[in-house]
Amino acid sequence: MHDQRRRNCQWLLACFGMESRAAKESLEAFGATFAALAVLVRRATDSSGSAGTDPLRDQADACLDGLGAVARAEAQLAGLKVLLARGFEQATQAVAPPPASPQEHTAREMAVVAEVACVLTVSERSASALLAQSRELTTTLPRTLAALQDGSISWQHARVMVDETTSLDPAGAAALEAHFLDPEKLGGARSCPAGELVPSRFRAKARTWRERHHPVSIEKRHSKGILDRRVEYAPDRDGMAWLSAYLPADTAAGIWDRTTTAARALQGPDEGRTLTQLRADTVAAWLLEDTGTGTGNTATITGSTTATTGAMAAGTTTTGGVPSPKAQVLITVPVFALMGLTDEPATLDGYGPIPASMARRLVADGADSFHRVLTDPRDGAPLEIGRTSYRIPTAMRQWLRMRDGKCPFPGCNNHSLDNEADHLLAWHKGGTTGISNLGQPCRKHHKLRHTTAWKPTQATKNKPPGWTSPTGRHYQSEQQNWEPPHCPQQVLASATRPALVEQSEH
Structure with missing residues (x-):
């Protein structure tokens, strides 16, 4: 043969x-x-x-x-x-x-x-x-x-x-x-x-x-891309159709996260729709809201009364009966780019690199929905936050989002906003509430961990946990490819000047 x-x-x-x-x-x-x-x-x-x-x-x-x-x-x-x-x-x-x-x-x-x-x-x-x-x-x-x-x-x-x-x-x-x-x-x-x-x-x-x-530069390519922004409509089978929008990344990410948050607020024991269906219904209600001009159609979404009331009590507004809480988006900005000394890209959580000008505008606007994270100039990664109690503080949850970027299960695309912080070694078994003992699996893989023989492995300050399968095979998780920010020439010059002066004095 x-x-x-x-x-x-x-x-x-x-x-x-x-x-x-x-x-x-x-x-x-x-x-x-x-x-x-x-x-x-x-x-x-x-x-x-x-x-x-x-x-x-x-x-x-x-x-x-x-x-x-x-x-x-x-x-x-x-x-x-x-x-x-x-x-x-x-x-x-x-x-x-x-x-x-x-x-x-x-x-x-x-x-x-x-x-x-x-x-x-x-x-x-x-x-x-x-x-x-x-x-x-x-x-x-x-x-x-x-x-x-x-x-x-x-x-x-x-x-x-x-x-x-x-x-x-x-x-x-x-x-x-x-x-x-x-x-x-x-x-x-x-x-x-x-x-x-x-x-x-x-x-x-x-x-x-x-x-x-x-x-x-991403600034030039982004300026060209803005000119191509558009909304597209495509009929599909079974009386359905697709409606999509090509938008700047910060706008699209904000819409997606705000929609997800609003949809989650509608979930409850009496709500039969899935999260995906709730997202679609929420967007439809927002877009078809009567603006008072007499030209629009009025659309409402009926959701769980408890969930809607709770969202409103938290200070959010509603549109057509749908809660509209603010989105929570993480943006990582190299410190020199934030100061306007370089044009290196920032990183928008769940999307990737964005122009420095967009990041500076988001930070300058002071939007409550954006959390600013300054990275370590040595390796581009955020610093570790420690805590010894069981409860995971908000700052540490945000750090997990920056370390992992998404669910750490191999191949999973679920972005970090949807995921759940989890102790790798259970608290009651001696596990601590530190970065190296925390992961943030999505709901599906969180359940997989606790209902099957799939188990996460140890994490580090910069590395999310891997996974071990029931057959004993080990699968690594992705890591964020942090890059140290570029140091402008004027900063390098000012940093070396005192050393040169000190040498000349001796």
């Missing part, structure tokens, strides 16, 4: 003229993964021959190991697809004479796209995207292609890398690649390797890094 696979691989290479070292190595790696997978499948489907003391546990472990091997094989196959798609495009270009006109060049590109679409049975739009991604991976993103070929990242991760390096120059793309894929690079991404993050979380971290290090 192994010889047959080798002959098939050689045939593929000969057909596409791809006698390249990269293609050969990719095929050999896939062959090794396939051979290992065959062994795991035999273990997973035949527990009778297990040499262990617990055949069912051995079978379960083999199934999990097999799933991991399948994921690596899928990534390696995706790497082969990239090489083959790019090889076909290059071969077609090589055998054709130079195009006589731009129209002929376009027609040839359309023919290549159509051929790939037909052989893969996908749309021409998907085929065009594959060819463009293959072109980027084989020319400007060598680390990403290598990681895909050895199975350490998935095709989804590779697509994220292509997307997030768009509009970056080659040096910027190489720097983003090195940060996430080169473990030896100084200042590289902490904790979880890129391939151990679910693609959506990898996209969030890659986007954050891109925003911080883009050669064009």
Whole structure:
């Protein structure tokens, strides 16, 4: 069987003229993964021959190991697809004479796209995207292609890398690649390797890094983005439709958090709607409120009387029967950016980097809904807050939000405002109320922790807790990639001047 696979691989290479070292190595790696997978499948489907003391546990472990091997094989196959798609495009270009006109060049590109679409049975739009991604991976993103070929990242991760390096120059793309894929690079991404993050979380971290290090300042890109703000309407099935808005990040985050807070205030024992449904109903009521002009429709939401009354008693206002409490949004501002000495990005909780001008405006407005957090100039992280009682103070809860950014369970996207502070080692078992013994899982994973054998591991001042599964496997949590603020030249000069004066006096 192994010889047959080798002959098939050689045939593929000969057909596409791809006698390249990269293609050969990719095929050999896939062959090794396939051979290992065959062994795991035999273990997973035949527990009778297990040499262990617990055949069912051995079978379960083999199934999990097999799933991991399948994921690596899928990534390696995706790497082969990239090489083959790019090889076909290059071969077609090589055998054709130079195009006589731009129209002929376009027609040839359309023919290549159509051929790939037909052989893969996908749309021409998907085929065009594959060819463009293959072109980027084989020319400007060598680390990403290598990681895909050895199975350490998935095709989804590779697509994220292509997307997030768009509009970056080659040096910027190489720097983003090195940060996430080169473990030896100084200042590289902490904790979880890129391939151990679910693609959506990898996209969030890659986007954050891109925003911080883009050669064009975030101020200029944000100014251009503001001009594109809009609301979009799209009909959908079953009498439903989508309504979305493209807005500045601080506006969108404030609307989302205010909506969530209002929806939570409506929850109660007599409320049958889910939080997601309550958010939708709340937004609809706010937008359809009669403004007194006679042109709007009046919409109301009936919620729990106790919840609504409680929210109003706390000093909030209501719109159409819906409580409208203020949002609570965390914004982290580098101290020199807050002083206006640099334009480095601030960080909006649940979103990512925002322009320094936006952060300064939010702070200057003195909005009660925004909590200002100054970071440590040495490493960019906030300082630890300590307490010895069971009750977790508000300041410490806010620090947890800054440390973790979201629910620490691997792959969870639930933002920190929705999460619950939790002692890792229970208080009644000797656990303390300190940062290193606290996590902030979302409600779903908080329940998972207390109702199953999933358990969080130890945390630190800068690192959220990881998790150990019922099978004994350990999964790391993401870490915030704090970066120390840039020190302006005038600050450096003033800091070194006294030392120079002191040396001259001696």
